[in-house]
Amino acid sequence: MPNHSVYRRQAEKNENTAKAAQSGFFDWAVIMCFYAALHWVNDYAFRNNEMGKLEPSFYVDENGKKPSEHGARLRYVKRVARRTGYMELETAYKNLFAESMKARYLQGLEEEDCTAVDHYKTVGVQFCFDYLEKVKKGLP
Amino acid sequence: METSFTPKNTSSHNKYNFFQLILGWELLLKGSDQWFSTTPDALERSPEFAEIEKLVESLSREPGVEFVRAIAHKPDSLGEVTIELLSCANVLEQRQLREKAIDLVTEAEWKLSDLTQSEDWFFDAKVTRKFDDNLGQGWLVTSRHAES
Numbered sequence: 001m002p003n004h005s006v007y008r009r010q011a012e013k014n015e016n017t018a019k020a021a022q023s024g025f026f027d028w029a030v031i032m033c034f035y036a037a038l039h040w041v042n043d044y045a046f047r048n049n050e051m052g053k054l055e056p057s058f059y060v061d062e063n064g065k066k067p068s069e070h071g072a073r074l075r076y077v078k079r080v081a082r083r084t085g086y087m088e089l090e091t092a093y094k095n096l097f098a099e100s101m102k103a104r105y106l107q108g109l110e111e112e113d114c115t116a117v118d119h120y121k122t123v124g125v126q127f128c129f130d131y132l133e134k135v136k137k138g139l140p
Numbered sequence: 141m142e143t144s145f146t147p148k149n150t151s152s153h154n155k156y157n158f159f160q161l162i163l164g165w166e167l168l169l170k171g172s173d174q175w176f177s178t179t180p181d182a183l184e185r186s187p188e189f190a191e192i193e194k195l196v197e198s199l200s201r202e203p204g205v206e207f208v209r210a211i212a213h214k215p216d217s218l219g220e221v222t223i224e225l226l227s228c229a230n231v232l233e234q235r236q237l238r239e240k241a242i243d244l245v246t247e248a249e250w251k252l253s254d255l256t257q258s259e260d261w262f263f264d265a266k267v268t269r270k271f272d273d274n275l276g277q278g279w280l281v282t283s284r285h286a287e288s
Contacts, residue, residue: 078259094264108268123235
C-alpha cells in the first residue's frame with residue numbers, strides 16, 4: 001500500500017465523513033467537503049515541496065499585511081490553477097469556501113431565519129461534492 | 141438610525157435613491173470620508189480599474205441583481221477586490237449568481253495576472269441580501285445600480 005501523506009489520508013477521511021453526513025447532517029456534509037478540499041490542497045503542496053506557500057507570511061504585502069490562513073491557501077490555489085491552466089480548480093475552491101462559510105457561520109442564512117441543516121436539506125448538497133471533484137481534478 | 145441597506149419592496153429606482161440617501165447620511169454623521177473613500181485618480185486611469193468597472197457593469201446586468209459594488213481590501217491598491225452583489229433572489233438563484241460572479245471575477249483576475257506578469261491579484265465575489273456598512277479597512281472602488 002503506498003504511503004500517502006497525512007493530508008491525503010485526512011482528506012479521504014473527511015470525504016468519507018461528508019458522504020456519511022448526507023444521511024441527515026447536511027450542513028456537516030458541506031463542511032467536510034470543504035475540509036476534504038483543504039487537505040487535498042495541502043497534500044498537493046506537500047508532494048510538490050511547496051508547504052511554505054501555504055503560509056500567510058509567504059504573501060506579506062508591501063505594508064507588512066498578510067492574509068489569513070484560508071486567504072493564503074486561496075492564493076496558493078490560484079497559483080496552482082494558473083500553473084496548470086485549470087481555472088475550475090480556483091473557482092470550485094472559492095465556491096466551496098463560500099458554501100462552508102454559509103454552513104459554518106450561517107452567512108446569508110441569518111436573514112432567512114434558517115438553520116444550515118434545514119437549508120441544505122432543502123437545496124441538497126450534491127453540488128458541494130461536484131465542487132470537491134473539480135478541486136481534486138485540479139490537483140494531479 | 142438604519143445604517144445598512146436592505147432592499148425593500150419598492151421600485152428599483154426608489155431602492156437606488158434610498159441607498160444614495162443612506163450613503164449621504166453616513167458621510168455627514170461620521171464626518172469622515174474613509175468609509176466611502178473613492179478611487180484615487182491614478183488608480184482610476186489604470187487597466188485594473190477599467191477591468192473592475194467592466195466587471196461591475198457586466199454583473200449589474202445579471203437577472204436578480206439590484207446593486208453591485210466593488211470593495212478593495214488594501215490601501216491604494218486594487219490587488220485584492222471583492223465584488224458584492226445585492227440580490228433578493230431565492231437561494232438557488234443566488235448560488236447560480238455567485239457561481240457566475242466567481243467565474244467572471246476569476247477570469248478578470250487571470251487577465252490582469254497575464255497583463256502584469258504578476259500573481260498578486262486576488263478577486264472574489266459574494267452575493268448578499270444586505271450590504272455590510274462596516275468595511276473595516278476596505279474601501280469602495282466603484283458601484284452600479286442594476287439595469288432595469
